[in-house]
Amino acid sequence: xxxxxxxxxxxxxxxxxxxxxxxxxxxxxxxxxxxxxxxxxxxxxxxxxxxxxxxxxxxxxxxxxxxxxxxxxxxxxxxxxxxxxxxxxxxxxxxxxxxxxxxxxxxxxxxxxxxxxxxxxxxxxxxxxxxxxxxxxxxxxxxxxxxxxxxxxxxxxxxxxxxxxxxxxxxxxxxxxxxxxxxxxxxxxxxxxxxxxxxxxxxxxxxxxxxxxxxxxxxxxxxxxxxxxxxxxxxxxxxxxxxxxxxxxxxxxxxxxxxxxxxxxxxxxxxxxxxxxxxxxxxxxxxxxxxxxxxxxxxxxxxxxxxxxxxxxxxxxxxxxxxxxxxxxxxxxxxxxxxxxx
Numbered sequence: 305x306x307x308x309x310x311x312x313x314x315x316x317x318x319x320x321x322x323x324x325x326x327x328x329x330x331x332x333x334x335x336x337x338x339x340x341x342x343x344x345x346x347x348x349x350x351x352x353x354x355x356x357x358x359x360x361x362x363x364x365x366x367x368x369x370x371x372x373x374x375x376x377x378x379x380x381x382x383x384x385x386x387x388x389x390x391x392x393x394x395x396x397x398x399x400x401x402x403x404x405x406x407x408x409x410x411x412x413x414x415x416x417x418x419x420x421x422x423x424x425x426x427x428x429x430x431x432x433x434x435x436x437x438x439x440x441x442x443x444x445x446x447x448x449x450x451x452x453x454x455x456x457x458x459x460x461x462x463x464x465x466x467x468x469x470x471x472x473x474x475x476x477x478x479x480x481x482x483x484x485x486x487x488x489x490x491x492x493x494x495x496x497x498x499x500x501x502x503x504x505x506x507x508x509x510x511x512x513x514x515x516x517x518x519x520x521x522x523x524x525x526x527x528x529x530x531x532x533x534x535x536x537x538x539x540x541x542x543x544x545x546x547x548x549x550x551x552x553x554x555x556x557x558x559x560x561x562x563x564x565x566x567x568x569x570x571x572x573x574x575x576x577x578x579x580x581x582x583x584x585x586x587x588x589x590x591x592x593x594x595x596x597x598x599x600x601x602x603x604x605x606x607x608x609x610x611x612x613x614x615x616x617x618x619x620x621x622x623x624x625x626x627x628x629x630x631x632x633x634x635x636x637x638x639x640x641x642x643x644x645x646x
Contacts, residue, residue, distance in 0.1 A: 305447075305449075305564075305567055305641065306330050306448065306529065306530070306564045306637070306641070307414075307528070307529045307637065307640040307641055307644055308330050308332075308413045308414035308644065309412070309414035309415060309418050309419075309422075309644055310412065310414070310422075310528065310529040310640070311403075311410045311411070311412055311419070311422065311424055311425075311529075312329060312330070312410065312411055312412075312413065312529065312530070312561075312563040312564075313408045313409070313410055313531075313561035313563050313571075313573045314327060314329055314334070314336060314346070314402070314408075314409050314410060314411040314563065314571075315327060315336055315408070315409045316407065316408060316409065316441070316573070317404065317407070317408075317409060319336075319409075320336050320337055320338055320344065320409070321338075322363065323337070323362065323363060324336065324337040324358065324359045324361060324362070324363055324368055325337070325359060326349045326357055326358075326359025326360070327565075327571070328565045328566065329411060329413050329563055329564070329565065329571070330413040330563075330564050331564075331566060331567075332348075332400075332413050333348065333349040333350065333357070334346050334347070334348065334349055334400060334411065334413075335347060335348070335349040335357070335358045335359040335368065336402070336409065336411075337363045337368050338363065338366070339366040339367075339378075339379045340365055340366025340367075341366070343379070343402075344402045344403075344404060344409050345368075345378075345379030345399075345402065346399070346400040346401075346402045346411055347368075347377065347379070347381045347397040347398060347399050347400065348381075348397045348398045350397065351370045351372060351373075351375055351377075352375070352383060352394050352395050352397060353370065353372070353373055353375050353386070353394075354372060354373070356370055356371070356372035356373075358370055358371075358377060360372075364376070366379075367384055367385075373386065373387075374386060374387045375391075377397070379399070380396075380399060381396045381397035381398060381399040382394075382396050382397075383396075399416060400412060400413060400416060401416040401419035401420075403424060405424045405427070405430070406424075406427040406429075406430040407430070407437065408561065408573065410424060414644070425527050425531055425533075427559075428557065428577070429557065429577035434579055434582055435577050435578070435579055435582055436577065436578055436581075436582035436583070436584070436587075436588050437559070437575055437576070437577040437578075437588075438575060438576065438588040438589065438591065438592040439559060439573065439574050439575020439576065439592060439595070440573075440574060440575070440592065440596055440599075441571065441572065441573050441574075442571075442572045442574065442599060442600075442603055443565070443569065443570070443571060443572070444569065444570050444572050444603050444606055444607060445568060445569050445607045445610060446568065446569070446570060446606040446607055446609065446610040447567065447568055447570075447610060447613075448530055448562050448563075448564040448570045449630075449633075449634055449637065450606050450609060450610060451530075451560075451562050451570060451572060451602075451606060452526065452530060452532065452562060452630055452633050452634070452637075453627070453630035453633075453634075454602060454605075454606060454630075455524060455532045455534065455560050456488065456490050456524050456526055456532065456629030456630040456633055457479075457490070457626050457627055457629055457630055458474065458479075458492065458522050458524065458534075459474055459475060459479075459626045460605075461474055462474050462475050464601050464602060464605055465598050465601055467501065468500065468501055468502045468594065468597070468598050469500050469501075469502045469503070469598060470500060471497070471498075471500045473494045473497045473520075474492065474494070474522075477492055477493070477494045478492075478625075479491060479492040479522075479626065479628075479629075480492075481628040481629050481632060483632055483636075486527075486528050486636050486640075487525060487526060487527055487528075488525075488526040488629055488632040488633045488636065489523065489524065489525050489526075489629075490523075490524045490628065490629035491521070491522070491523045491524075492521070492522045492523075493519070493520075493521050493545060493546075494519065494520040494521070495519045495520075495541065495545070496517055496519065496541050497517065497518060497519075497520060498515075498517065498518070499514065499518050499520065499538045502594060502598070503518070503520070503537075503538045503554060505590075505594070506537075506538070506554035506556075506580075506591075507538065507554050509554065509580070509581060509584075509587055510553075510554040510580045510581065511551075512540065512552075512553075512554060516540055516541070517540075517541040518538040518539060518540060518541055519538065519539050519540075519541050519542070519543070519545040519548075520537070520538045521535065521536065521537060521538075521545055521546045522534065522535075522536050523535040523536075523546070524629060526629065526632075526633040526636070528633075528636050528637065528640060529637065529640065530561075530562040530563065530564070530637075531560065531561050531562065532560040532562070533557055533558070533559060533560070534557065534558040534560065535555070535557055536555065536556060536557075536558055537553055537554055537555025537556060538553060538554055538555075539552050539553035539554075539555070540552045540553070550579065550580065554578075554580060555578070555579070555580075556576050556577060556578040556579075556591075557576070557577045557578075558574075558575075558576055558595075559573075559574065559575040559576065559577060560572070560573075560574055561573040561574075568610060568614070572599070572603075574595065574596075574599050575592075575595075576591055576592070576595050578591070
């Protein structure tokens with residue numbers, strides 16, 4: 305139900321600082337660690353001696369040492385040494401392609417050879433100056449496609465996030481959906497409105513009058529297999545909306561990297577990148593705290609939704625015009641999965 309020959313965010317660098325990290329991704333149990341030369345390695349989380357999880361061990365001189373009997377593993381999946389034993393005949397573990405990019409560790413859970421020429425997504429806050437980015441990680445017990453549905457249809461903000469980013473104008477303004485190859489883009493533009501609480505805070509932070517009438521936008525971009533970048537913001541009314549000059553708006557990119565753990569659970573790496581007051585660490589922390597509360601509201605809704613769907617698998621769900629972004633994204637995913645099976 306998920307493509308494996310694709311790049312997924314697996315972890316943040318701090319999670320493997322001086323220790324191994326075990327994480328299940330797309331049904332595969334992996335262990336990550338940093339080798340002596342600083343590169344990140346990933347192999348099956350399975351000791352070839354007795355099947356113990358290698359992630360319960362430690363890292364010593366760049367080698368992964370099993371916490372059960374001291375077997376030492378190299379980043380190529382080969383056993384390097386074991387106290388009192390000859391290891392030449394030990395089976396080699398499956399190795400996974402790994403890259404560091406944009407403050408994340410990415411993994412290719414499928415065939416490593418296919419990852420060599422596969423590009424990682426372009427992240428503007430990494431490639432261009434003047435950006436600040438902060439975020440976090442949630443483990444959520446839901447099908448990863450439910451999170452994609454959630455993020456490609458922001459109508460739910462009026463109800464799930466009524467005290468922060470929701471407002472009636474989201475319901476009242478139609479959205480448009482288009483496809484660009486394997487990417488899906490859903491857009492909504494709301495003009496001549498009042499900003500909701502979260503964006504009033506952002507306006508004040510950027511030196512704008514938070515009582516002023518604004519033009520607001522939401523542009524959700526799905527990148528397969530399961531990444532979504534959302535351009536959001538408000539600008540003083542009549543200044544050009546999304547294209548308004550920096551001094552007349554408060555805007556950012558919501559970053560959503562959704563990594564399936566199992567068929568009913570995900571690792572959700574969320575964040576927000578902005579181009580105003582990028583040097584202000586306190587503002588970054590404040591935005592991260594507020595955004596974390598918003599996504600916690602999503603987590604409760606999605607987990608309860610997953611339980612309902614599991615209890616009533618026979619029920620067909622309605623597909624409305626507001627669901628177009630999620631429907632198109634699922635079609636892309638289905639096409640990729642079918643191509644791998646073929």
